[in-house]
Amino acid sequence: MCHPWLAAGVAGFLGVLVTRELVPAVRHGDGEASLDRGLLGGGLRTWFRARVDPLVDALLAVGVRPDAVTAVQLGVSVLCGFAYARAWLFTAGWLLLTGGTLDVLDGAMARKLGAASARGAFVDSVTDRYGECAIFLGLAVHFRDGWGLYVVLAAAFGAFMVSYTRARGEGLGVTCTVGLLQRPERYVLIGGGSLFGSLGAHLACTPAVASAILVAGLVAVAALANATALQRATAIVRQLA
Amino acid sequence: MSRRLPFGVLGVFLVLLGAGVVLDADWVWRGGALMIAGGVLLALEARRS
Numbered sequence: 001m002c003h004p005w006l007a008a009g010v011a012g013f014l015g016v017l018v019t020r021e022l023v024p025a026v027r028h029g030d031g032e033a034s035l036d037r038g039l040l041g042g043g044l045r046t047w048f049r050a051r052v053d054p055l056v057d058a059l060l061a062v063g064v065r066p067d068a069v070t071a072v073q074l075g076v077s078v079l080c081g082f083a084y085a086r087a088w089l090f091t092a093g094w095l096l097l098t099g100g101t102l103d104v105l106d107g108a109m110a111r112k113l114g115a116a117s118a119r120g121a122f123v124d125s126v127t128d129r130y131g132e133c134a135i136f137l138g139l140a141v142h143f144r145d146g147w148g149l150y151v152v153l154a155a156a157f158g159a160f161m162v163s164y165t166r167a168r169g170e171g172l173g174v175t176c177t178v179g180l181l182q183r184p185e186r187y188v189l190i191g192g193g194s195l196f197g198s199l200g201a202h203l204a205c206t207p208a209v210a211s212a213i214l215v216a217g218l219v220a221v222a223a224l225a226n227a228t229a230l231q232r233a234t235a236i237v238r239q240l241a
Numbered sequence: 242m243s244r245r246l247p248f249g250v251l252g253v254f255l256v257l258l259g260a261g262v263v264l265d266a267d268w269v270w271r272g273g274a275l276m277i278a279g280g281v282l283l284a285l286e287a288r289r290s
């Protein structure tokens with residue numbers, strides 16, 4: 001059943017949020033989007049950190065530990081994958097963005113507590129990969145009957161290669177954090193594609209619109225994530241030469 | 242360290258989660274309840290600031 005009035009209301013709500021929050025952040029940001037810093041640019045990252053900071057304080061004040069947030073993030077990612085598999089695209093997109101926020105929260109909490117450690121960084125990275133795996137698995141189930149499945153596989157491969165090239169480089173003593181499409185950008189493209197696809201489908205009362213817009217986001221992730229992995233590989237090869 | 246709960250962020254989270262529950266699963270009452278709870282938190286945040 002389609003809900004065009006609710007979709008219009010939610011679109012308006014998101015429009016107000018973007019106008020009030022994101023537009024000033026982009027205008028007064030301290031950095032443009034670039035090949036090295038990522039598509040989102042410094043302004044949006046600074047805005048996001050400022051928004052997350054009160055949450056970090058509130059959670060630490062009530063005694064929540066960073067490890068607990070990491071565990072909740074994994075749970076949210078699994079729920080997100082489940083939502084994609086059930087074709088609940090708006091909920092899945094929102095859970096994806098929530099999981100991305102929790103991913104930032106645990107690291108920020110550990111740093112504020114002075115408890116940032118190699119163990120924590122390792123657990124966080126492993127949890128992130130399992131979380132991403134659950135999300136891409138859900139997307140694969142959603143697109144199992146069409147060519148969208150190949151796009152999901154290409155996007156998943158690119159996403160894992162972005163992480164792998166950095167981890168392998170660090171294993172060889174080379175730090176490489178450059179990249180056009182890093183994890184926050186992936187979350188925004190796939191999550192945004194899910195949210196706006198679902199809203200478009202309800203506004204037009206045409207369910208196919210949702211998958212079409214989500215596939216467009218996934219095509220962008222597939223192309224840009226693999227380009228980022230190659231960008232990192234090239235940078236690491238140059239440093240090792 | 243602040244004990245002030247960030248009602249605004251939680252409000253936006255609940256409003257959009259509720260909207261998703263209605264749009265995706267057609268659970269109007271459950272989604273509506275989440276949206277109302279989020280709206281109350283947003284109103285509290287607006288009163289506070």
